[in-house]
Each structure stands twice: as structure tokens, then as C-alpha cells.
Amino acid sequence: MYTARFVRDDGETLYFGYNYGSIVNIDPLSDVDVDVALSQGFQQVGKTFESATVGEITREVSGYLLGDSRVMKRKMLRTLTPNSFGKLYFGDGYYCNCTVKKTPAFKQRRFDAAFQFTVLCPFPYWLAADRKGQQIGKLTPSFKFPVNYKKHKFGVTDGSVFMNFINDGDTDVTFSVIFYAQLPLSNPEITNVDTLEKLKINESLQAGEYITVSREGASKRLTVIKTSGDVETNIYGKLDDASNLYYIRAGDNILKHSYTDGAEHALNTSVFYNDAYVGVFDDIM
DSSP states (O other), X not given: OOOEEEEETTSOEEEEXXXXXXXXXEEOSSOOXXXXXXXXXXXXXXXXXXXXXXXXXXXXXXXXXEEEOHHHHHHHHHHSOTTOEXXXXXXXXXXXXXXXXXXXXXXXXXXXXXXXEEEEESSOSXXXXXXXXXXXXXXXXXXXXXXXXXTOOSEEEOOOOEEEEEEOSSSOBOOEEEEEESSOEEEEEEEXXXXXOEEEBOOEEOTTOEEEEEOOTTXXXXXXXXXXXXXXXXXXXXXXXXXXXXXXXXXXXXXEEEEEXXXXXXXXXXXXXXXXXXXXXXXXX
16 A cells, blocks of 8 residues: 645645555556557558657546545545646655546445546656756855955855766656856856757846746746846746757756856856656555
């Protein structure tokens, strides 16, 4: 037996598992359908592979509410409403972004009632709950009192413009990147040194400003937001037309950052992502 929980985007949470007064099953945990496109020419023997795509997946959550089920039934109906978006967790280690596709159904009995509901996951794989993140060009503050302004260093930079981001999952994943200006600079970018894919923003930054580029969440829509103090501005139009780095590939990803019109160590770049797995297993819980 394992535990599960559904966390709605507003924080409302349902817990499932023996310790929470229920027995739960999620199906499927690993079955993913692949749509394969083939072509066949005139008098060709056999067919030619063209492409393979993976679509969304529907997961059924079912089980039994142990003991008196009236309170839990009401909470499930209140939480798993139509148009509810959230995360379905398998144990504490994995989750998928989802929306409610079928609201809960129950056996009409007060004690040990069976239940069932379904969720639709636009991204079919399970994401690791532990989010990975590393920084390139990190500045560590070293301001101390008393201060000798002629000799004091206000910060120490690691000096590296390269970093290996390791994806231990089964497949490529989207990521978020934050370009933070420690000093004024222009046109921050990151590049995969092996594939030469890059992500560049044609924008200037003053010290303390930063740009967040993300293609995560249930929608997978790309967003580019510049933050200056308390003001956030959509600068999607500043995304360079040649940008094509949108995934952390499975395995090693050596990324470097760069910029123009700035002093040395002006940029701090942070990259965040979750490893993704085609399937998970109840015997590892």
C-alpha cells in the first residue's frame, strides 16, 4: 500500500492512505501511449517511420474510505470540483500536474465506502517532487564590520561561466531560468555547449533587476517576465528569434551564460527543473 494526495492550486488538500483512513490505488502508474506516424510510398514494401508523439494521460484514483465515510465524502466533493487544477502526488516523491476530469463517485454506503475519480494530466510523466537548482556566477556577500573601504571585498564570485546540470530522469524536461543582474548588463543568455542551443533575451538590466523565463506548469506556455523592485513586466517580445534552448536533456547538460555591456561577474544565472519519469512503482514506497 502507498499514500497519495491531491493538492489543489489554492492549497486545499486531500490525503489518501491507510494512515489517513483509506486505501488508494492510482491507475496507470506507468502506461503511456505513444502515437507513431508512418508513411508509405508507391509500391513501397513496409512503411517509413516519420515521428512519435506522446499525448496526455488520464489517471483513475480509486479505493475505499475506511470506517464512517461521511466527512471524507463531503470533503472530496468540495475539493474535486469541475475545473479544479492541482497536483496528484504518488507518495512523497512524485507528482503530476492535473485537472479533474470526473468528480468523485461513491458506493451508497456509510461505512467502508468505495470511491473513484479521474484526473487528466496534460504532461503524462511523473515529476520528481524534489526540485533541482544550481547557479552560475554566484556572488557570495562578504560585507563585514568594521569596514576598510580601501581593502574590503563586498562579495566573492565563484568565477565560473559553465555548470553541468544533470537530469537523472527518463526524458527531457522544461525548466525555469532566472537572469539576475549583480551589476548593469545587457542581453543575458545561456547556451548548451554540446548542442549549441541557446536562450537569449534582448533586454538591459540594472543592478538588482532580473528576468524569469519559464515553460513549466500544466500549460507549458513560455513566459518571460522582468522584475524591477515590485514591478513585473511581460517582455516576451524581447525573446531573441534564434532562441531554441527549452529543455534540460536527459543526462548531462553543460550550460554557460554570457551577456554584453557589463562588467566582469555582472550576471548570476539560476536554472531550476524537476526530473521526469515515464513510470513509478508501488514497491519503492
